[in-house]
Ligand SMILES: O=P(O)(O)O[C@H]1O[C@H](CO)[C@@H](O)[C@H]1O
């Protein structure tokens with residue numbers, strides 16, 4: 001039976017049609033971050049806003065690029081990736097905020113996410129848990145090259161993608177504190193670098209759709225250390241500039257391959 005909701009030219013949630021976005025998409029969770037990111041594009045235009053999904057499209061190196069917010073968590077993120085792919089998106093870079101998972105990682109550092117712990121529910125409705133949430137190697141290498149070029153401090157590694165922000169950041173007051181703390185100790189022992197809420201979904205859904213995805217996170221909290229004194233808006237440029245530079249590198253590489 002046909003799903004009438006899915007046949008519209010404009011996709012149901014993101015309200016975008018083919019041609020509205022470029023092949024390269026930055027994915028912040030926060031809709032408010034889209035306008036800030038779009039200022040880094042040439043000729044940015046707001047092309048849609050619906051629910052948590054805000055989209056701007058512009059160009060970088062003459063190539064059409066876009067930024068779309070995913071909202072918080074797996075369900076809305078899966079919808080964003082699915083519908084963006086339907087209208088022509090090929091490469092996704094999540095640009096998010098996160099908490100540090102290792103003592104040596106401090107507020108203002110970047111985490112370039114190579115894979116994600118599927119500590120959430122959305123991707124279980126796509127793939128059995130044995131399937132890994134892994135970033136695309138070319139996107140990851142572009143993010144690393146971008147952070148190096150910009151002389152930013154970064155950590156490469158695994159992110160914990162979770163569903164409950166307060167269940168995790170306020171673990172000790174939760175009814176399941178013991179289990180939550182034991183699981184967190186396991187992620188830390190395994191070397192996880194950061195904790196956030198969407199990378200696993202971006203990676204698994206992109207894998208299934210045969211699209212490329214990677215992720216860079218700005219560390220905004222560290223439960224091992226006293227808070228730093230740099231306001232988030234001052235360090236946000238590190239996150240955005242790394243995502244923008246990585247897209248430029250990928251555009252250049254893709255042009256060589258296509259030639
Ligand atoms: O800054 P964004 O991209 O929203 O990412 C992080 O911030 C939100 C929680 O505050 C979650 O979405 C988490 O993944």
Ligand SMILES: O=c1cc[nH]c(=O)[nH]1
Pocket residue numbers: 097098099100165169195196197220221
């Ligand atoms: O610990 C943190 C900090 C920011 N965002 C998260 O999802 N977790």
